[in-house]
Amino acid sequence: MKKNLLKVVAMLIACLSILFSLTGCGKAKDKGEAxxxxxxxxxxxxxxxxxxxxxxxxxxxxxxxxxxxxxxxxxxxxxxxxxxxxxxxxxxxxxxxxxxxxxxxxxxxxxxxxxxxxxxxxxNRQVIITLSESKINSKEDLKNRVVAAQAESSSLEAINSEPELVNQFKNGEVVLFDTNNDALMDLEAGRTDAVVADEIMIRYYIKSRGENKYKILKDDFGDEExxxxxxxxxxxxxxxxxxxxxxxxxxxxxxxxxxxxxxxxxxxxxx
Incomplete structure (x- = not known):
């Protein structure tokens, strides 16, 4: 009888240990790894x-x-x-x-x-940037032009929210680059007519490279945070x-x- 009782107590202790362990894991999981x-x-x-x-x-x-x-x-x-x-x-x-x-x-x-x-x-705001001497002054002027943006960026998503306009770009598409810097270098080289990017990044960029070299259009592709x-x-x-x-x-x-x-x-x- 005494041995049976000890076995029962041992089993209960083991079960409680497992239960507490699982509860602790659950709490850790709820908190997440980070x-x-x-x-x-x-x-x-x-x-x-x-x-x-x-x-x-x-x-x-x-x-x-x-x-x-x-x-x-x-x-x-x-x-x-x-x-x-x-x-x-x-x-x-x-x-x-x-x-x-x-x-x-x-x-x-x-x-x-x-x-x-x-x-x-x-x-933030998704702005359109061109070279200062460009004849592009509005979204309408982007027709038949080469327009660039960073791949998988919010800029690209903002542009694609206006599919009718995109269809009027040269070849009916946005030219994609791995980085905004690559897109802007292509603009400076004259292979791209306009770039769409975050205003915060663009204003810092043109401040360091020469404000007279670029212009930011009044038209944009929307606000964001x-x-x-x-x-x-x-x-x-x-x-x-x-x-x-x-x-x-x-x-x-x-x-x-x-x-x-x-x-x-x-x-x-x-x-």
Missing amino acids: NLKDEVVIGMDDTFVPMGFRDDKGNIVGFDVDLAREAFKRMNKKVKFQPIDWSMKEQELKNKNIDMIWNGYSINEKRKEQVAFTKAYLK YGIGIRKEDKEFLKELNNTLDDMKKDGAMGEISIKWFGENIINTEE
Whole structure:
């Protein structure tokens, strides 16, 4: 009888141990992997000035880079910046090669199907840029012209939202480049008539290369906002990052970083 009782007690203890173990795993799973890591990996396009790019010494710098470093310093995490093929960014996140996409990443409905976004922190616009001597002054003037954009970018999505206009481009299509820098170099070489890209990037680009060389049209392909893309299961991590970004807005840290890169505070303060 005593032996049977001891067996029953031993079995109960074993069952409770398994139950607690499963419960702990469940909680960890709910938090997501990124929340449990000491070092998080940020996927980025290292040619996207001024958000994240390489300086003359090859160091990764930029507005988003400074924001990320400050945020994860507050969250007691190390951060690694991983250059990726921008056209594969969501797949890289899904495959867990990176923990987030943070590099002038525009929020839209298509992307929301694949990632969870933080609150927006910057407003942006998809603008049309040409050389200053170009006769292109409006969207109408893009007919039979070579129009370029970065592959798998929000710029391309914005252009394709107007299929009737795209059909009037030369060859009825947008010419795609791996990076915005490649597209702009093609514009300078005269092989492309116009480029559609993020206004924040374009204004920084023309400021460094000569404002008299280019013009930005009044017509554009719409407004948008930047956010940080995270795996949907990383709910606790998303909550903590949002809270950290809110604190950085309130205490002025975001504004200081904005002034450093843009000369003014352009942070989106709307909730």
